[in-house]
Amino acid sequence: MINLEAILKLVRTGDLDISEAQKHIDELMNKNNEQSFRIEDLGFAQLDIDRERRTGFPEVIYGESKTAEQIISIYQKLMEHSQKVLATRVSQEKAALIQQQIAGVTYNEAARTLVWYQNEEARSSNSNTYIAVVCAGTSDLPVAEEAAITAEYMGCRVERVYDVGVAGIHRLFRRLELIRGATAIVVAAGMEGALTSVLGGLVDKPVIAVPTSVGYGASFHGVAALLAMLNSCAPGVSVVNIDNGFGAGYNAALIHKTMVERD
Numbered sequence: 001m002i003n004l005e006a007i008l009k010l011v012r013t014g015d016l017d018i019s020e021a022q023k024h025i026d027e028l029m030n031k032n033n034e035q036s037f038r039i040e041d042l043g044f045a046q047l048d049i050d051r052e053r054r055t056g057f058p059e060v061i062y063g064e065s066k067t068a069e070q071i072i073s074i075y076q077k078l079m080e081h082s083q084k085v086l087a088t089r090v091s092q093e094k095a096a097l098i099q100q101q102i103a104g105v106t107y108n109e110a111a112r113t114l115v116w117y118q119n120e121e122a123r124s125s126n127s128n129t130y131i132a133v134v135c136a137g138t139s140d141l142p143v144a145e146e147a148a149i150t151a152e153y154m155g156c157r158v159e160r161v162y163d164v165g166v167a168g169i170h171r172l173f174r175r176l177e178l179i180r181g182a183t184a185i186v187v188a189a190g191m192e193g194a195l196t197s198v199l200g201g202l203v204d205k206p207v208i209a210v211p212t213s214v215g216y217g218a219s220f221h222g223v224a225a226l227l228a229m230l231n232s233c234a235p236g237v238s239v240v241n242i243d244n245g246f247g248a249g250y251n252a253a254l255i256h257k258t259m260v261e262r263d
Contacts, residue, residue, distance in 0.1 A: 040077050044070060049081045056257065057154055058082045060246070063114070064089035068097040075102055075116070083118040086153045088146060088246050090114050111145035111245070115153060129260055130157040131252045132182035134199065136165030136189035139214045144188040146245030147210065147252070151186075154253035166194045179203060184255040186248045190214025193225030200234025206255050209239045210248040 007025060010016035040047040052058040061074050071087055071094065078085045079102075088111075090098070095107040095114055105116045117123040131151045135144035141162060148158045161179055164172040172195075179185060180203050189195040190212035200207045209232070211225035218224060222242035229239045240247040 040081075042073055042077065045074055047074060047077055052082060057250070057253070058084065058086075060150075060153075061085070061087035062089060063087045063091075063094065063112075068094040071114075072098055072101050075105075075114075079116065079118075084123070084153060085116045086150070087114040088112065088150070108145060108149055110142050111149045112142070113146060113149045115149065129183050129256065130159050130181070131184050131186065131249075131256050132159050132161055132179045133186045133249070133252075134161045134164060134179060134188070134195070136163075136187075136191070136193075136195040137167075137214070138163050140188045140190055140212045143210055143212045143243050143245040144186070147186045147188065147249035148245075150246050150249030151253045151256070154250065154257070156253050156256050164195070165189065165191075166198055169198070172198070176202060180205070183259045184208065184252040186210060186245075186252050188212055188245065188248070189229075190222060190225050191219060193228040196229045196237055196239075197232040197234045200232060200237045203236075205236075206252075207234070207237045208248045208251050209237055210245055211239070211242050213243050 007016065007021050011018065011021045038049045040049050048059045059078065061071060063071050071090065075085055075087065075098065090112050092109060098114060099105050099107060102116065105114050107114050133144050133148040133151070135141055144162065148160055151158050159178055159182065161175045164175060182205055185199065185203060185205055185207045187196045187199055187207055188210040191214060193211050196207065196209040209229040211222045211229055213222035215224065226239065226242055229237065240251065
């Protein structure tokens with residue numbers, strides 16, 4: 001089947017009439033649509049092989065509640081179709097079993113992520129622009145790291161700014177220039193979630209807030225931080241679900257990609 005450019009050239013030279021050209025274009029579109037919705041059926045999982053073609057980013061494995069054997073099967077199949085594979089919410093015990101079966105997989109214990117890159121090119125990112133991932137306290141670090149690992153997997157450079165919560169606000173100010181230079185900013189905070197509102201009033205970039213389930217009883221496992229972030233008076237703040245570092249990193253990567261392509 002000829003491609004669209006060849007069809008248009010034939011129409012321009014008069015070697016193909018409009019009705020025939022339309023038939024070729026329809027066939028071409030149908031073929032592309034079929035290719036954009038391919039599924040690999042593993043029985044227990046239906047893998048979206050063409051997600052990267054449609055959305056710009058490949059499918060990611062959510063590892064929680066899956067067995068190590070299921071993750072291995074999904075991982076190996078995705079490796080056949082992509083240059084990189086990410087699994088989130090993978091326990092240390094499962095990760096050890098998976099690494100025994102799949103070479104070259106890197107486990108981040110804090111983020112509970114497993115990442116595989118086929119080569120250095122698949123790992124590359126734009127070094128001139130970056131996303132900032134900021135967390136209030138060391139206790140928020142696992143969620144922040146999940147966001148950072150996700151954004152890096154999506155091809156972004158990430159600058160980490162950790163343990164700069166409002167209980168010692170001077171720690172934030174000394175890193176403010178770095179944060180302001182980012183294309184998008186992820187903020188992970190538990191307790192009362194105040195860091196989001198503070199930072200939202202100091203920067204001119206999109207802020208993606210991640211409430212974490214960190215705090216004493218009245219924090220209600222992150223609900224207090226979630227409500228504080230949703231009620232933030234600082235403009236430009238978006239909020240993802242409690243402990244959803246993956247969602248925050250993914251959204252930041254989408255913003256980053258859009259801004260880089262626009263420039």
